[in-house]
Amino acid sequence: MTDIAMPGAPRKGSLLVRDARTARRNAAEARFRTYGLIAVLLGLLALVVLVVSIIGNGASAFRQSYVTVPVTLLEEKLDKSGTRDPAVMAKVSTFGYAPLIAAGVQDAMDAAGIEIEGLSTKGAGGIVSKDAPAQLRDFVLSNPGLLGQTVDFTFLASGRIDGYFKGRVTAQTAALDKNVSPEQLLLADALKEAGALETRFNWSFITAPDASDQRPEAAGLGVAILGSFYMMLVVLALALPIGVAASIYLEEFAPKNRITDVIEVNISNLAAVPSIVFGILGLAIFINFAGLPQSAPIVGGLVLTLMTLPRIIIPSRAALQAVPPSIREAALGVGASKMQTVFHHVLPLAAPGILTGLIIGLGQALGETAPLLLIGMVAFVREYPSPPIDGIFDPATALPVQIFNWTQRSDPAFVERASGAIIVLLIFLLIMNLTAILLRRRFERRW
Amino acid sequence: MNDLALAAKTEAALKPKISAKGVDVYYADNHAIKNVDVNILDKTVTAFIGPSGCGKSTFLRCLNRMNDTIDIARIEGEILLDGEDIYDPKVDPVQLRAKVGMVFQKPNPFPKSIFDNVSYGPRIHGMARNKAELEEIVESALRRAALWDEVKDRLLAPGTGLSGGQQQRLCIARAVATAPEVLLMDEPCSALDPIATAQIEELIDELRQNYSLVIVTHSMQQAARVSQKTAFFHLGNLVEYxxxxxIFTNPEDSRTEAYITGRIG
Structure with missing residues (x-):
């Protein structure tokens, strides 16, 4: 070794004294940590505000007011001929049933000794949902034998009365509202006192179909949940095999040349294409060209499959890439074929990553709204779709579209419904993400 | 052993198991192996030595066509196994690799049980008709790899849970289980401590009774201890064989001498 002078002199100075440079570096680090902490706190704050506002608005959708009234099923009103012929009885429309319910409310008032000035019998009947006559008519048509008797029925209270108990409607607003009067509110209070009106958990919010603008209290998510479920079935059945097969082929078998490069770039591009574009594609190809029915889960599922595919392929390829090459070499070294190597060794190790990608992709598809608007899923559907597989061709809506639909309605009761539906959607998404985490934990293996 | 048997054994040992003629390997434009001719004998340990990047691992991987998995690798020349060209288009590399097993630098057991690790090869090659036969194969492979006594009570435990040296012996057992004729070892001891290394070297010496072994090593002492034949590679050339x-006492080429005396490499 020749003598080469080192640049700069040896460091001198006590270790106990911090020099200016070190102090600056430490300050920079402290600043960076603060920024990070602020960013995380802001994110958390936004999440808390979101959750609180959604739950604050929507939790009440799961509770609903019900009125129990004794309804006398008058024979002369409901079956004038007295033949009990269903065809004849069906001629009496819901308008014929409404007065019976009003009379029933009056009877309930009389029984409880409630007297309210300025409230007619018809007005008293107004506290019951407009859905009630249809419910009563269905009951009578299927039980004609009960005609002439008095039966206790539990009906939904009207949206305004329900809103009164949820704080949405007050005596002041009722005075200005032609759908509800302050006297009706007094009656509701009195009935509640007497035990004929109660607020309880509302299963029909989850199971019932949508209802019209005048009956927010009857609107439910049944059709939307079924529609979303059918679409997820279609997406799962198509996107899982196609996505996994494509990623395995591209990652393990495809030659690396210009064509596969172009394919790779385009898969990444597809993941970034706005979802509404897929909606237009679906409208043009699946509905206009292939002639599939509008508003059907099959079309929604196909569109969402297209949208989800790149989002499954990209994480699946990443999972396959993450399998160490030594495992592949080991398998090839004992004479396994390429396919045996992939299916016996690589795929099991990549499975947790693929599953996670799949479930997150499904979760995104479940929450997707825009493409569904274009293929007619934003419809008013009161009929449940049939069971699968036929059901995927029946009209249905989807959860996010139902939320969108309800936010468009004028009655404030639908605001509550929409927030409630968001809670249901978020619960489904939470369950799916939780499943992803659990599956990853369960199948993750070390090597 | 009488003279005749001894002569026959010598005869068999002298017959080349693998013979390479004019082998050139290119990685894209990089000429990694330059015109290598070598005859590898049966029932012999052949060591490939040389400085890093000299092409010894590349050449080793040509012998069971592991380089096929690298898209940019291109091989010219002829490699004969028992007189058959292994790069003939009719040859399926899967069949070749069953005959020419390989053990890698880093122990790479499958993340499965010890039993599954060893039985995988026999299973995919259909070597056992039933479970009893398979168990027999696994036991004999583990015995040959001098691992049986250590793992016989926990065959269903994960292979990745063994120590480094045990894992490497498991990999040797896995390679042996497919009943290969040639066993290639790519620096099998570089990730192991001296005790595990000694066990593996002892094992290599025992395996020599049945197989032709080729071992790539960075340790010249190891090459001197375990091998009967040595090939010295430098910059893609086979300098001396x-x-x-x-080779170690009286090298003919000045580069070999420089390497084994520590002046280059």
Whole structure:
């Protein structure tokens, strides 16, 4: 070794004294940590505000007011001929049933000794949902034998009365509202006192179909949940095999040349294409060209499959890439074929990553709204779709579209419904993400 | 052993198991192996030595076509196994690799049980008709790899839970289980401590009774201890090939001498 002078002199100075440079570096680090902490706190704050506002608005959708009234099923009103012929009885429309319910409310008032000035019998009947006559008519048509008797029925209270108990409607607003009067509110209070009106958990919010603008209290998510479920079935059945097969082929078998490069770039591009574009594609190809029915889960599922595919392929390829090459070499070294190597060794190790990608992709598809608007899923559907597989061709809506639909309605009761539906959607998404985490934990293996 | 049997054994040992003629390997434009001719004998340990990047691992991987998995690799020349060209288009590399097993630098057991690790090869090659036969194969492979006594009570435990040296012996057992004729070892001891290394070297010496072994190593002492033949590679050329004793005591090429005396490499 020749003598080469080192640049700069040896460091001198006590270790106990911090020099200016070190102090600056430490300050920079402290600043960076603060920024990070602020960013995380802001994110958390936004999440808390979101959750609180959604739950604050929507939790009440799961509770609903019900009125129990004794309804006398008058024979002369409901079956004038007295033949009990269903065809004849069906001629009496819901308008014929409404007065019976009003009379029933009056009877309930009389029984409880409630007297309210300025409230007619018809007005008293107004506290019951407009859905009630249809419910009563269905009951009578299927039980004609009960005609002439008095039966206790539990009906939904009207949206305004329900809103009164949820704080949405007050005596002041009722005075200005032609759908509800302050006297009706007094009656509701009195009935509640007497035990004929109660607020309880509302299963029909989850199971019932949508209802019209005048009956927010009857609107439910049944059709939307079924529609979303059918679409997820279609997406799962198509996107899982196609996505996994494509990623395995591209990652393990495809030659690396210009064509596969172009394919790779385009898969990444597809993941970034706005979802509404897929909606237009679906409208043009699946509905206009292939002639599939509008508003059907099959079309929604196909569109969402297209949208989800790149989002499954990209994480699946990443999972396959993450399998160490030594495992592949080991398998090839004992004479396994390429396919045996992939299916016996690589795929099991990549499975947790693929599953996670799949479930997150499904979760995104479940929450997707825009493409569904274009293929007619934003419809008013009161009929449940049939069971699968036929059901995927029946009209249905989807959860996010139902939320969108309800936010468009004028009655404030639908605001509550929409927030409630968001809670249901978020619960489904939470369950799916939780499943992803659990599956990853369960199948993750070390090597 | 009578003279006749001894003569026959010598005869068999002298017959080349693998013979490479004019082998050139290119990685894209990089000429990694330059015109290598070598005859690898049966029932012999052949060591490939040389500085890093000299092409010894590349050449080793040509012998069971592991380089096929690298898209940019291109091989010219002829490699004969028992007189058959292994790069003939009719040859399926899967069949070749069953005959020419390989053990890698880093122990790479499958993340499965010890039993599954060893039985995988026999299973995919259909070597066992039933479970009893398979168990027999696994036991004999583990015995040959001197691992049986250590793992016989926990065959269903994960292979990745063994120590480094045990894992490497498991990999050797896995390679042996497919009943290969040639066993290639790519620096099998570089990730192991001296005790595990000694066990593996002892094992290599025992395996020599049945197989032709080729071992790539960075340790010249190891090459001197375990091999009968040594090939010295430098910058893609096969510089010198001969009896191990001869190479280490009396190298003919100045580069070999420089390497084994520590002046290059």
């Amino acid at each position: 001969g009896e191990t004793g001869h």
